[in-house]
Amino acid sequence: MTLIHRLLLTLCLFTLPLTAAAALHDQVAEQLRDRLEVATAEAGNGDADPERSPLHRFFLDRVYRPAWSEDGQPTARAEQLLAVLAESRGHGLAPAAYGYDQLSETLRDWPEEPAPGAVADLELQLTRVWLQLAEDALTGQLNPDVVAPDWELQSPPSEDLVQALSQGLAEDDIATAVRQLYPDQDNYHQMRRALARFQALAEQGDYPRMEAGPLLRVGDRDPRVETLREQLRLLGDLEDDAPLSETLYGEALEAAVRDFQRRHGLQVDGVVGPRTVAALNTPPADRAEQLRVNLERLRWMPRDLGDRYILVNIAGFSMTVHAEGETVMRQRVVVGRDYRRTPVFTGNMTYLVLNPSWEVPHRLATRDVLPLIQRDPEYLERMGFRVLQGWGADEREIDPESLDWDRYSHRYFPYRLRQLPGPQNAMGRVKFMFPNRHNVYLHDTPSRELFQQPRRAFSSGCIRVERPLELAAWLLRDQRQWSPEAIDKALEERRERTVPLRRGIPVHLQYWTAWVDAEGTLHFRDDLYDRDTGVAAALAALPKPEPTLWPELGAATRR
Template sequence: MDMDMKPAAVDRRPTSAGRHLFLMLWLLLGVASAAPAVTTPPEPVRPEPGEAAGPAGTLLEPRLVGLLTLYTPREVERFYAERDWRPFWIDRDGPTAAARSLLEAVRASGDEGLNPAEYHLPEIEPLLLATPLNGADAARLELLFSDAFLVLARHLAEGRRRPADVDPDWHIPVQAGNPGDLLRQVAAGRPVSGALDSQRPAHPGYRRLREALVRYRALADSGGWPELPAGEKLESGMRDARVPILRHRLQITGDAPSRLPADPELFDGELDAAVRAFQSRHGLEVDGVVGRRTRAALAASARERVRQLVINLERWRWLPRDFGPRHIQVNVAAFELEYLERDQPPLDMKVIIGRTYRSTPAFTQRMTYLELNPYWNVPKRIARLDLLPKLERDPEYFDRQGIRILSDWSANAEVIPPAEMEWEPGSGRAFPYRLQQLPGPLNALGRIKFMLPNRFDIYLHDTPSRNLFQRTVRTFSSGCIRLEKPIELALRVLEGSSWNEASLLEAIDSGEHRIISLPRSIPVYLVYLTAWVDAAGVVNFRNDIYDRDRRMEQALFGYPRH
C-alpha cells in the first residue's frame, strides 16, 4: 500500500444508533453461551451516577463506546435489526470464514488503489490478537467487520470520493451501488470475495490499470529508478557517461531490453528505440532525443506514477459499468478519440481539445444527428472575447471569414451591417447580436458537425486547421472536439443507413447545409484519464493539462470519503 495514503480525520463520536447497537451486540455476544437468541433488542443498561461498571457482557463502559467509529451506522443497524440482532462475523470460536475472507479483501484493497486503513484494518488486527476474545472486543469486531464491508463495497462500486466534491469538471453520473443489499446477500450465503468482486469495474481497462498499479508499487517499494543527471540533450550516436544511467532507467520500466551492450556509454540504435518507446507511451514527440520534455517525464518518480495510477483507478470507478455495444470515447487528456463497436476493429484518431482556460469538461451524451456544411453560430463569449476584437482591429475581417451579424438568435433574425451594430466593447451591455459563419472552406466547424445536445454546447466537428494535428499537445479549441478523421467517423455512425462514402462526399461538395439523423443514437463519453494501459499491455501516462490530477491527489491522499 502507498504509505502516503492516510485515512481522513473524522469525527470519532458514534451516533446514538451506533452506541445502542454496540451495547446490544456486546450484551448478546458476552452472554451467547448462556442465553438464547432474542428477537427484540434489549434496552441499554447504563450505570447510575457514581456506580462502577460491571463485568464484560453485563454493562457497557461509556469510554469504550467512544473508541468505536462507524462510518455507516444506520446501514449497520438496519442489517442487524433485519436478522433479529444476531451476530454474523463473530461466533463462539472467533472470526467466521466470512470474516477471514473479508479481512483478506481489506488487506488486498490497496491493489485497487484503495486504502486498507479506511476499512478499519488498524482497529481490527489488534483485536484479533486477543486470546481469548472477550465479549466487548467480539462486539467491536462484529460491528467493525460490517462497517468495513459496507464501506469497501461502496468504494469499489462508486469510488472513494464523490466527483462533485473533487472535480467540478466531471459531469458523468456515478452509478449508485447497494452495499446494504450486498451485505444481506453475504449473510444469506454468498461468498464475500464474489460479492466484492461484483462491485469493481469489470472492464479490461480497469483490470489492466490495476495490474499496472501492482507492478509500479513494487518498483516504488524497491527504490524506483535512478535520476538522470543534468546535462545537454542525449541522442543516437553520442557517447556520454550518463548513457548507462539512461539505459538502466529504461530497463527498469521495460522500455529497454535488459542485456548489456558492448559499449555501455554509446547511445546506440537499441537505446534510441527504447527512448522512442518511452516517448510514445508518455505522449511526447517521438524523435529519440532526450531533451527537456523527455527528461521531465523520466524524472517523475515511481511513487508519483503510483499516485497517478491510483487517481485514474478512481476515475474508472466513476464510469458506467457498461458503455454499450458501440460507443465513442474521447480521452481529453490524451487528445484521442476511439469509436468502439463489438466485432469491429476500433477507429482511432487524434483530436484537438479546449484551451487550458476553456477546458473541455468530462460528460456523456448521445449523438443523434450530424450536419453537413454547418453554419457556426458563434457562442456569445467567443464572439465578445475573440472575434469582435479582431473586427475592431480589421474592419474587413468578418467579410474575409464569411461571418455575418444577425439581429438576434431567432429564426427570423435580420442581417446587420457591421457599421450599424449598436454595441461598444467595454460598455458593460450584454452583446445582443448573433455572429454566424457561413458554410465554406474557412468555416471553423469544417465540413461536418456531430451533434450530441448538451448544456455545455460541446460537440465534435471537422476543422480547416489540419496542421494542428501534428502537434503533440493539442489544446487549441474553445472546448469543442476537433476531429482528425471526420469522414471516417461519419461513415461509422451512419452505418445501417443508405449513406456511403461517395454519397457523403457528393453532399459535402454541393456546399448545401444538410442535417442527417443517425439510424441509431450513439453514447459519447468525454473522459479525463492521465494513465491507462492499452490492449497490448503498454502503460501510458500523460501530463495533467487541466490540473485535475492535483485536485484528485489532495482528495484521495488527504481527506477520503466514507
C-alpha cells in the same frame, strides 16, 4: 450415588457448555439490537419510523444473529475480510482507511472469554468495514460531487450491499462478494497490474535519476546513457537482457525512447531532451499515485458504457470508437485551452451536420472575433462571416461597413456573428451533435496542422476531430442513402444539411491521465487542467479510524 444420579450429572456436564453458548448468543443478539435501535433512533431525530441504515437492515434481516463470530470467537470470515482489505491496496484503495492495522490487532488479541458487548462491537465493526469497502469498490472512495463538482457524471452503479453481504456469508465467501463489485474492464485490470509494478518500484527505492545535459541523439556517447538504459528497462520499454553499461546511444535504445515518448504524449523523435528527461525522472511513487487517481475515476463511471460508444479522453487528446467490445477507430483530437476547458459529461449523439454554419457564441464573438475585426476590416468578408440582429422571423442582416466597430467591446455588442459554410468555417465540413447545456460537440477544422502537436489544447471547449469524414462514414454505415460517395457529393454542394442518425450513440467525455489501451500499452499524460491534484489530496486526506473499535453504527457513507 445411584445410577440415575450419575446419568443426570453426566447430562448436565454435557449440556452446560451448550447452554452457556446459547446464552452468550442471545446476549450478543440483545446487545446488537439495543445498539442499533439507539443509533437508528438518534439518526432519525425522533421520527416515529426512522429509516434504518444498511448496517441495521443487515442485522435485522438476521434477527440480530452474529455474522462474524461463533461462541464469542471470530470465525474464518473475519480473516477473509482482513485478506480482502489487504488486497484493496492493489485497487488503489488505502487499507488504513478501513482500520486494517487496528482490526488485525483486535483479532490477534481477542480474549478467550469476551463480554457480550465486546462481541457485539466486533460484529458491528466488521460489518461496517465490509459495507464501506464494498461501497468504495462499487462507486469509489470519494464523492465526485465534492472533489470534482464541475464534472457531470451519470448515476453511479447501484447494488444492494446488504444482500450482497448476506449472499457472501451464505456462500462462505465474503471476499468474492467484494471483488465482484470492482469494475470488470480490461483497462481497470491492466491499470491494477501497472499500479502493483510502480508500487514495487517505489518500495525498492534507488530509482535512477538522469542528470541534465545536452540533447542525446543516435550516435552520441554520454555517461548518462547507462542511466537511460536502466530507467527504460525498469519502466518496461527495454528488454531486461539489454546491455546496461554501454555509453553509446544506439538505434535499439532510440527505438525504446520513441516507445517511451509515444506512451507519455511527447514528441516522438527519439531525441532525449528536457521533457523526455523530466518524464523519465518522474519517481515511481508519483506514477503510482497517478494510477490511484485514475482507478478512482474509473470507479465513478457506469459499468456499462453501451454496446456502441464514442470515448474522448480530454487529457490524452484522443478519441476512440467502440462497438461490440472492440475498438474500431482511434483518432487524435484537439480540446479546450486551460481557460476554456472541455467539460466532462456524457451525451447522446443523435445527428450530424454537413457543411455547417457557425453561430459564434457571444463570449467568443466579443472576446476573440471582435478584436480581429477591429484590426482588419476585411476579416469578416474574407472569413465568410455575416452580421445579424434579432432572432427567428425578426432576424436581419446588417451591413458591416455601416458599423463603427471601435464602438463595441465585450461589454456592449448587440449583434450576432454567423460564419457561412466554406473552407474557412471553424466547424470544417461536418459537426457531430449530442445536445448538451455546454454547447459542446465534435467537429472538423480547417486548422489541420494542430493535429501534429503533441499537446493539443487549442479550442474553445469543443472537440476537433482529426478524420471527421471517417467518423461520419462509420456512424452512417447502416444508412444506405448515406454512403461515403453520397457524403462526398453532399459536401461538394456547400449547402448546410442535417443528417439524423438512425440510432443514437453515447459520447463519453472523460479525463484520464493514466490508462491502458486495447493493446495493453500503459500511457501517462500531463495533468492538463490540474484535476489530478484535488483527487490525490482528497484520497490522502481520507479519515483514519481511531485505534479502538469503531463506535459508528450508521450507514456506510461516501466521503
